[in-house]
Amino acid sequence: MTMNHDDRLRNRYEACRSGMQELDMLRAKHTLLIQNLRSRLPIIPGSLDDVQTREKKTRDVFLDRFSLQSVDSGISSQNTISSTRSSTPEDFKTSNRHSNIYENSSTTMNYSTFRKMSLESTHSSVSHSMQNDVEKTSFAPPVITSRSCHRGAWKTSPQRIRPKSMFDSTTSNTEYLFSKPPRHPIDLTKERRSAFTVLNQSSKRHSSIEPSLPSTLSQLSLNDEAKTPQKAEVIRWNKQKADAMFRANVVYVSSTEQPTKPAPLRFSPARSPPVRRALPIELKPTQHFAQPCKIRSPKLNTKTVFAAKPIAVRPSISPKVAQRSTWLQSQPL
Amino acid sequence: MTAYGHMPGEAIECLSIAVELHKQEVIDAHGQVTIRVGFKIGGGIDQDPTKAPFKYPDSGVYITNVESGSPADVAGLRKHDKILQVNGADFTMMTHDRAVKFIKQSKVLHMLVARADLPPVSLH
Numbered sequence: 001m002t003m004n005h006d007d008r009l010r011n012r013y014e015a016c017r018s019g020m021q022e023l024d025m026l027r028a029k030h031t032l033l034i035q036n037l038r039s040r041l042p043i044i045p046g047s048l049d050d051v052q053t054r055e056k057k058t059r060d061v062f063l064d065r066f067s068l069q070s071v072d073s074g075i076s077s078q079n080t081i082s083s084t085r086s087s088t089p090e091d092f093k094t095s096n097r098h099s100n101i102y103e104n105s106s107t108t109m110n111y112s113t114f115r116k117m118s119l120e121s122t123h124s125s126v127s128h129s130m131q132n133d134v135e136k137t138s139f140a141p142p143v144i145t146s147r148s149c150h151r152g153a154w155k156t157s158p159q160r161i162r163p164k165s166m167f168d169s170t171t172s173n174t175e176y177l178f179s180k181p182p183r184h185p186i187d188l189t190k191e192r193r194s195a196f197t198v199l200n201q202s203s204k205r206h207s208s209i210e211p212s213l214p215s216t217l218s219q220l221s222l223n224d225e226a227k228t229p230q231k232a233e234v235i236r237w238n239k240q241k242a243d244a245m246f247r248a249n250v251v252y253v254s255s256t257e258q259p260t261k262p263a264p265l266r267f268s269p270a271r272s273p274p275v276r277r278a279l280p281i282e283l284k285p286t287q288h289f290a291q292p293c294k295i296r297s298p299k300l301n302t303k304t305v306f307a308a309k310p311i312a313v314r315p316s317i318s319p320k321v322a323q324r325s326t327w328l329q330s331q332p333l
Numbered sequence: 334m335t336a337y338g339h340m341p342g343e344a345i346e347c348l349s350i351a352v353e354l355h356k357q358e359v360i361d362a363h364g365q366v367t368i369r370v371g372f373k374i375g376g377g378i379d380q381d382p383t384k385a386p387f388k389y390p391d392s393g394v395y396i397t398n399v400e401s402g403s404p405a406d407v408a409g410l411r412k413h414d415k416i417l418q419v420n421g422a423d424f425t426m427m428t429h430d431r432a433v434k435f436i437k438q439s440k441v442l443h444m445l446v447a448r449a450d451l452p453p454v455s456l457h
Binding site for chain 2: 329
């Protein structure tokens with residue numbers, strides 16, 4: 001038992017050793033692969049600090065872009081608000097304020113210049129205090145852009161638009177107001193016309209009564225016209241019936257002729273012997289009389305059959321070998 | 334029971350000798366090629382055994398003469414042997430002429446022969 005235990009331990013030790021060797025080999029392969037990959041990749045210029053600064057700059061650029069998009073969305077929302085509030089008197093006050101802003105902006109620079117300045121300020125900033133300034137300046141461009149957009153909107157839509165809208169609305173309302181009353185009397189007239197139409201219908205009824213007389217006359221004429229084709233039809237029917245009757249008569253005649261002929265044939269073989277009936281039947285050469293001749297033929301055949309049987313009944317004699325009265329010997333074979 | 338004295342058409346139960354005889358080609362005095370067997374036969378179902386030069390008991394086919402040194406002598410046939418079967422044909426029910434033609438027909442003869450020296454067979 002102790003020997004077996006020792007053997008097991010040795011096996012386990014050897015297995016562990018082999019496992020460790022495999023791990024070492026795998027580690028070596030891994031390191032070689034990594035070195036190869038690093039050698040293939042290009043070398044990054046500069047130090048790690050430079051790399052970090054570049055990353056920060058790229059992040060700032062992305063943030064600026066997002067801020068610009070938000071500004072655009074804000075501009076659109078403000079435009080919608082102004083359009084919805086155009087009818088209220090407060091909007092006039094706000095419009096005056098926007099006009100004042102427009103006057104102030106005329107003295108300042110254009111949007112493109114402001115955008116360039118903001119980008120330059122972001123790139124030139126180095127210290128944290130400058131970063132704060134950049135943040136402050138970053139808020140300025142959206143305001144400018146919004147103002148410019150509003151200015152453009154007011155330029156495109158001056159005060160004239162408001163009165164146009166007011167006139168349009170008023171004219172439309174007035175049209176509806178003026179249109180409604182005249183339609184009502186029209187409807188009333190239509191109803192009255194409907195009353196007149198009823199009268200017309202009554203008049204139509206009278207008119208329907210009046211032509212009833214000529215309609216009756218026409219009916220009378222139609223009846224007269226109808227009677228004549230009815231007579232003709234009756235005549236045709238009578239003719240057809242007559243034809244049918246004649247045809248039927250022909251059919252009956254043929255049917256009456258047929259049963260009379262086979263009747264005596266049926267009775268003749270039953271009543272009297274065939275010898276006596278054979279002579280008168282042969283004298284009448286007709287298709288019907290030909291049938292009993294056919295009936296007689298198998299009798300003749302049966303007679304021939306009887307004649308053949310006795311020949312078969314005759315016993316056949318087998319040939320017999322005649323024995324010789326000698327005893328032969330052959331030549332030498 | 335023996336093969337001698339049988340009735341034609343009845344079954345025979347006896348001892349027999351099997352012989353294989355190969356014929357011999359010989360050139361005749363006239364220069365013609367002939368096939369030689371070396372024995373003579375006599376009898377048949379159509380013959381009268383009482384007229385035979387020997388006292389044969391029935392109308393079977395018998396070997397009446399065997400030439401010395403012939404294929405028949407070499408094969409072991411002897412005089413007065415009764416031929417029972419040749420190449421599967423029953424000679425006990427065969428006529429004389431037919432037997433002669435049958436022997437001349439083939440070059441090799443497989444024969445069953447009965448002999449008087451053989452002991453008789455007892456029936457069951």
